Amino acid sequence: MTFDQITSVLLSLGSIALGAFFGALRSKLIASNERNKLHYFIYSFCVLAIFFVLFSLYYFTNDFFLPNWYGIVVLAISVVANVILFWYTKKFLVVRNVFSIAELNPIINNFTANADHAQLRLFGGDLNFLGNGPTQIDQNPQYVCLRSNSFTHLYILCEAPKTNSDRIRFGKILHDFAGAELRYYEPEKADLRIRGRMKELHGVTKILIYTKVAPGNYKAIETDISNTSGALYNNIWELVWTKARIPSKEETDLYKTLYLT
Numbered sequence: 396m397t398f399d400q401i402t403s404v405l406l407s408l409g410s411i412a413l414g415a416f417f418g419a420l421r422s423k424l425i426a427s428n429e430r431n432k433l434h435y436f437i438y439s440f441c442v443l444a445i446f447f448v449l450f451s452l453y454y455f456t457n458d459f460f461l462p463n464w465y466g467i468v469v470l471a472i473s474v475v476a477n478v479i480l481f482w483y484t485k486k487f488l489v490v491r492n493v494f495s496i497a498e499l500n501p502i503i504n505n506f507t508a509n510a511d512h513a514q515l516r517l518f519g520g521d522l523n524f525l526g527n528g529p530t531q532i533d534q535n536p537q538y539v540c541l542r543s544n545s546f547t548h549l550y551i552l553c554e555a556p557k558t559n560s561d562r563i564r565f566g567k568i569l570h571d572f573a574g575a576e577l578r579y580y581e582p583e584k585a586d587l588r589i590r591g592r593m594k595e596l597h598g599v600t601k602i603l604i605y606t607k608v609a610p611g612n613y614k615a616i617e618t619d620i621s622n623t624s625g626a627l628y629n630n631i632w633e634l635v636w637t638k639a640r641i642p643s644k645e646e647t648d649l650y651k652t653l654y655l656t
Contacts, residue, residue, distance in 0.1 A: 434484050434485075437480065437481070437484045438481060438484065438485075440477075440480075441477040441478070441480050441481040442481075444473065444477045445474060445477050445478075448470060448473050448474055448477075451470070452470065493608060493612050493613065493614050493615075494605075494612070494613055494615060495611055495612060495613075496611060496613070499605060499613050499615060500536040500537060501536075502603075502615060503537055503540075503592065503603065503605075504536060504537060504540040506592060506594070506601070506603045506617065507537075507540050507541065507544060507592060507594065508540060508543075508544055509596065510544070510594035510595065510596050510601070511594070511595045511596055511597070511598075512544060512545060512546050512547060513546070513547050513548065513595060514546060514547060514548040514549070514550065514594075514595060515541075515544075515546045515548075515549055515550070515592060515593070515594050516550045516551075516552070516592065516593040516594075516632060517549070517550070517551045517552065517553075517591075517592055517593075518552055518589055518590050518591045518592070518604075518632070519551045519552060519553035519554075519590070520553060520554060520590055521553065521554050521556070521557075521561060522551070522553055522561075522564055522565065522568065523561075523564070524537070524590065525537060525538045525564070525568075526538065526564075527560060527564065528560070528563070528564075529563065529564075529567050529654065532564065532567055541572075542571060542572075546572075546574065547574050548574045548576065549572050549574055549575040549576070550576050550578075550636070551568070551575060551576065551577050551578070552578055552580060552632065552635060552636055552639060553577060553578075553579060553580075554579060554580065554581075554582055555579040555640070555642070556650070559653060562649065562650045562653050563650070563653045563654045565577065565647075565650045566647075566649075566650030566651045566652070566653050566654030566655070567654045569647055569650055569651055570651050570654055570655070577641075577642055577647070578636055578639035578640065578641055578642075579639055579640045579641075579642065580635050580638075580639045580640075581640075588606065589604055589605075589606050589628075590604070590605050590606070591603050591604035591605055591628070593628075593629065593632060599619055599620070599621075600619060600620045600625075600629055601617070601618075601619045602617070602618050602619060602620070602625050602628050602629065603615065603616070603617045604616050604617075604618075604628055
């Protein structure tokens with residue numbers, strides 16, 4: 396076996412291994428439910444390949460433009476293939492529905508602001524996503540957006556407060572939103588494990604649901620009731636809201652008193 400044959404075999408083995416690596420990487424990117432930097436491997440490969448094309452074109456200009464049509468076609472295919480790979484990865488393989496809290500805030504606020512303002516429904520949990528103490532809450536981007544949009548009715552499906560800190564938070568919300576109504580589900584029996592909002596826009600129920608997929612990362616899905624999953628979330632809301640406990644006036648008055656004192 397000659398040296399040229401050896402190098403051809405090595406090149407073939409390297410190409411097969413590299414192709415298998417990028418195939419596995421593509422599958423991992425598609426299956427991933429959290430943000431990562433795996434796509435930078437593909438970006439780096441594409442950039443290096445294009446730099447190599449430019450290097451080849453610079454140092455072998457005369458050989459390419461004899462003209463050597465075979466070389467020109469190979470050069471063009473290499474550039475086009477790597478540009479397409481870069482674009483395809485960025486467009487389809489990078490996770491785009493998983494966001495940090497800072498990235499999620501404007502998405503939630505845009506969804507909230509673009510709505511009919513008769514009502515807004517919240518899957519709220521313990522409501523700490525709006526902040527803990529009154530000062531934090533007043534500075535929270537989502538809370539600022541809620542107040543500025545002045546919904547006539549604010550229906551909040553949440554857990555019953557367990558501590559005075561929770562009660563103060565609930566009291567502030569009830570104090571600031573005259574149209575707010577709380578109902579408590581029982582996470583010990585049925586934890587919804589979702590957060591989100593449901594709004595009306597031109598008579599159509601729109602839904603934004605976000606769930607934690609990793610610390611600090613949330614997967615967000617926007618849909619409406621014409622979609623199967625949207626109709627399911629709407630039905631869950633209706634069922635749980637109907638069965639949820641309504642706090643007594645004494646309870647809500649206590650929350651407001653704790654907040655104001």
